Amino acid sequence: MKSIVQVSVAILVVCALLFYGVSSLEKSSATSSGGSITVYNWGEYIDPELLEQFEKETNINVVYETFDSNEAMMTKIEQGGTSYDVAIPSEYAIEKMKENDLLIPIDHEKIPNLKNIDPYFLDLPFDPGNEFSIPYFWGTVGIAFNPTLLEGQTFESWDDLWDPSLKQEVIIVDGAREVIGMGLNSLGYSLNSRDVAELREATDKLKTLGPNIKAVIGDEIVEMMRREEAAVALTWSGQAADMMFVNENIDFSVPEEGSNLWFDNMVIPKTSSNIDGAHAFINFMLDAETAAQNTEYVGYSTPNQAAVELMDPEVTGDERFYPPEELRERLEVYENLGLEMLGIYNELFLEFKMDMEN
Amino acid sequence: MGKLSKPARVYLAFVFFVLYAPIFYLIFYSFNSGGTMSSFEGFTWEHYAAVFNDTRLIIILLNTIIVALLSSLISTAIGVLGAIGIVFLRNRKMRNAVLSLNNILIVSPDVIIGASFLILFTMVGVKLGFASVLISHIAFSIPIVVIMVLPKLQEMSFSLIDAAADLGASKRDILTRVIIPYIKPGIFAGFFLALTYSLDDFAVTFFVTGNGFSTLSVEIYSMARAGITLTINALSALIFIVTLGLVVGYYFFNQRARTIGTGGQ
Numbered sequence: 001m002k003s004i005v006q007v008s009v010a011i012l013v014v015c016a017l018l019f020y021g022v023s024s025l026e027k028s029s030a031t032s033s034g035g036s037i038t039v040y041n042w043g044e045y046i047d048p049e050l051l052e053q054f055e056k057e058t059n060i061n062v063v064y065e066t067f068d069s070n071e072a073m074m075t076k077i078e079q080g081g082t083s084y085d086v087a088i089p090s091e092y093a094i095e096k097m098k099e100n101d102l103l104i105p106i107d108h109e110k111i112p113n114l115k116n117i118d119p120y121f122l123d124l125p126f127d128p129g130n131e132f133s134i135p136y137f138w139g140t141v142g143i144a145f146n147p148t149l150l151e152g153q154t155f156e157s158w159d160d161l162w163d164p165s166l167k168q169e170v171i172i173v174d175g176a177r178e179v180i181g182m183g184l185n186s187l188g189y190s191l192n193s194r195d196v197a198e199l200r201e202a203t204d205k206l207k208t209l210g211p212n213i214k215a216v217i218g219d220e221i222v223e224m225m226r227r228e229e230a231a232v233a234l235t236w237s238g239q240a241a242d243m244m245f246v247n248e249n250i251d252f253s254v255p256e257e258g259s260n261l262w263f264d265n266m267v268i269p270k271t272s273s274n275i276d277g278a279h280a281f282i283n284f285m286l287d288a289e290t291a292a293q294n295t296e297y298v299g300y301s302t303p304n305q306a307a308v309e310l311m312d313p314e315v316t317g318d319e320r321f322y323p324p325e326e327l328r329e330r331l332e333v334y335e336n337l338g339l340e341m342l343g344i345y346n347e348l349f350l351e352f353k354m355d356m357e358n
Numbered sequence: 359m360g361k362l363s364k365p366a367r368v369y370l371a372f373v374f375f376v377l378y379a380p381i382f383y384l385i386f387y388s389f390n391s392g393g394t395m396s397s398f399e400g401f402t403w404e405h406y407a408a409v410f411n412d413t414r415l416i417i418i419l420l421n422t423i424i425v426a427l428l429s430s431l432i433s434t435a436i437g438v439l440g441a442i443g444i445v446f447l448r449n450r451k452m453r454n455a456v457l458s459l460n461n462i463l464i465v466s467p468d469v470i471i472g473a474s475f476l477i478l479f480t481m482v483g484v485k486l487g488f489a490s491v492l493i494s495h496i497a498f499s500i501p502i503v504v505i506m507v508l509p510k511l512q513e514m515s516f517s518l519i520d521a522a523a524d525l526g527a528s529k530r531d532i533l534t535r536v537i538i539p540y541i542k543p544g545i546f547a548g549f550f551l552a553l554t555y556s557l558d559d560f561a562v563t564f565f566v567t568g569n570g571f572s573t574l575s576v577e578i579y580s581m582a583r584a585g586i587t588l589t590i591n592a593l594s595a596l597i598f599i600v601t602l603g604l605v606v607g608y609y610f611f612n613q614r615a616r617t618i619g620t621g622g623q
């Protein structure tokens with residue numbers, strides 16, 4: 001009994017010491033007097049130095065938390081319990097959050113740095129007039145491939161994926177809109193098509209891709225491509241950038257027929273308790289120098305025109321991640337198709353996956 | 359070890375290799391100057407320096423340890439009393455029912471427990487943060503402690519208690535001088551199991567963290583999209599070494615205590 005009491009007391013003492021350590025660490029890092037904001041972002045999606053810089057400039061303390069999927073983030077915001085002031089969802093999630101009344105409109109007068117954003121990335125179908133969201137990073141859907149494992153193939157057209165020499169070499173991302181969209185694009189249709197005949201035609205064409213497909217998976221694509229277990233993957237440019245960071249052999253291309261354009265935007269959730277602080281943070285992130293530094297750290301494509309001008313032209317001139325005007329014109333942002341149409345997309349995608357089994 | 363045949367020894371070595379290889383692989387790359395885990399370029403301490411420079415990461419680590427220690431301490435106290443209560447339940451049906459309820463909590467998926475806690479906390483109006491994480495960790499550790507302590511209690515002869523009572527021990531004496539010393543190994547086993555459960559729990563913790571309070575498992579998992587940095591490797595290596603030190607220290611301490619206490623039995 002004595003030893004149990006001793007151990008318990010020792011644990012309590014250790015906890016007290018650790019508590020003291022945490023509170024003194026928090027004190028040394030907090031310079032707050034202008035209140036605090038809670039930022040909810042993807043993991044490793046911001047340069048931590050910028051948070052310190054923001055705290056110094058504005059005296060607003062930043063509490064920073066991370067999430068790993070749009071769905072997880074929405075659940076936490078919907079349930080409340082934490083007063084998130086800024087969150088960074090993807091475009092379809094923004095649409096859903098708007099529908100569920102989870103967002104606060106953004107006061108554009110408080111964000112003068114909005115002028116830095118390339119107008120091309122403003123006023124998009126998922127948020128007309130940028131009433132609720134401000135661009136953070138963007139990218140495309142395209143083909144990541146490893147030329148060292150292929151015989152000099154290039155992927156300028158979606159049709160190149162159908163090449164008979166690619167038997168069992170192609171991985172595709174497990175997303176209905178991405179895959180059906182690819183089918184539609186390869187036929188020259190819009191990837192927001194609501195025409196069932198076009199959709200059927202696209203699915204029929206996709207089914208003939210069956211023999212070339214190695215797997216239909218999610219985030220594991222990055223690791224498989226890094227380790228050269230597959231030569232070709234249909235994936236997002238952000239993931240491709242991750243692969244290329246490790247494996248220099250990998251290349252990325254956005255086929256000329258067109259493709260999807262994706263966004264991660266900053267929003268202010270309904271749970272916000274410091275709306276002024278949230279605006280200050282968004283404005284800070286749009287500052288040219290801040291955005292340039294952040295882009296260099298994260299490695300995705302920035303929508304910030306002023307930042308692009310500050311950055312290394314070798315990076316921003318890379319047409320794989322900053323596509324030129326004429327290609328951009330063929331890129332489309334996903335429109336909200338409505339529940340019924342989305343059901344048809346999912347149904348066709350399922351049909352395509354089932355057909356592959358045979 | 360000397361009694362084992364050669365194939366058995368080889369097999370044992372293989373098992374331990376499989377168990378430890380991933381850990382050493384991870385530690386090996388924590389010294390990689392290349393910045394990723396795919397090719398080793400050169401030796402560097404920079405990732406260790408990064409751990410100590412990252413105040414946020416250190417705060418999260420300390421929080422994780424505080425929650426683990428406190429929650430396992432409290433859940434051990436509650437669990438031991440619970441186990442004693444279950445053993446002394448007269449009604450057999452009742453005892454089985456309570457035990458089954460305990461077991462259901464062990465096998466039910468963490469996601470369900472986490473989501474339930476999230477809903478409960480937001481309904482009651484508890485702010486998510488330290489308290490909510492601590493409470494849920496205590497809650498999911500209690501059934502584990504009960505399961506660890508029960509066998510020790512069941513193996514204890516009840517005549518010990520009768521004898522103590524005959525010799526004039528009060529109820530309190532029986533508890534602190536007979537029962538608890540007897541089940542001590544079970545109590546420590548329960549405590550350490552609760553500690554590891556709390557340290558590596560992700561699913562429950564994910565739902566109930568908030569307001570800037572986070573634990574290591576949640577933090578590492580959310581790096582999945584943009585890639586986990588080698589700083590995490592360095593941190594894991596440090597944790598592994600500290601754990602190793604604690605285990606070795608405990609072993610020597612135990613050895614010495616035994617030699618002194620019983621004359622080297």
